[in-house]
Amino acid sequence: MSSPLEPPLEVPIRDQSIRLGQLLKLAGVVDDGAMARSVIELGEVTVDGAVEVRRGAQVRPGQTVGYAGQRLTVVTDA
Template sequence: MTGQIEDIPISGDMIRLGQLLKFSGVSDSGAEAGALVAEGDVSVDGEVETRRGRQLSPGALVEIAEPGGVRRLRVVAG
């Protein structure tokens, strides 16, 4: 999915990074989301993020390094 940005609508003012990774289907569990973040495979707005509990607001761009390329998710107001 390199180059494409998936919009992920949220219903509230914010979502935690681990929740976003589960909600978008990037990970199947909180533990898996935590492992991705801990390994440095996730960045938020261009900065590597190591906190699964990082709060994300609409407009945040999350990039996940995957074997097939980088997956990009943008948080949008739902």
């Protein structure tokens, strides 16, 4: 588990944005789409420090997602 002092895990994406549920699956912090939907709807996921309850919310490079003590930063896949 990450501590606040550890840098966030960088998650590269190919497009200009990715849906929040897809990001959680891509990063491997949830097992499947059903789990992603559940943790998002329960308010357990943040985007840039604010709780996000929409699974389809678009996350763009430079934004930081938090879940279960882990931080993920979206980056462009160069």
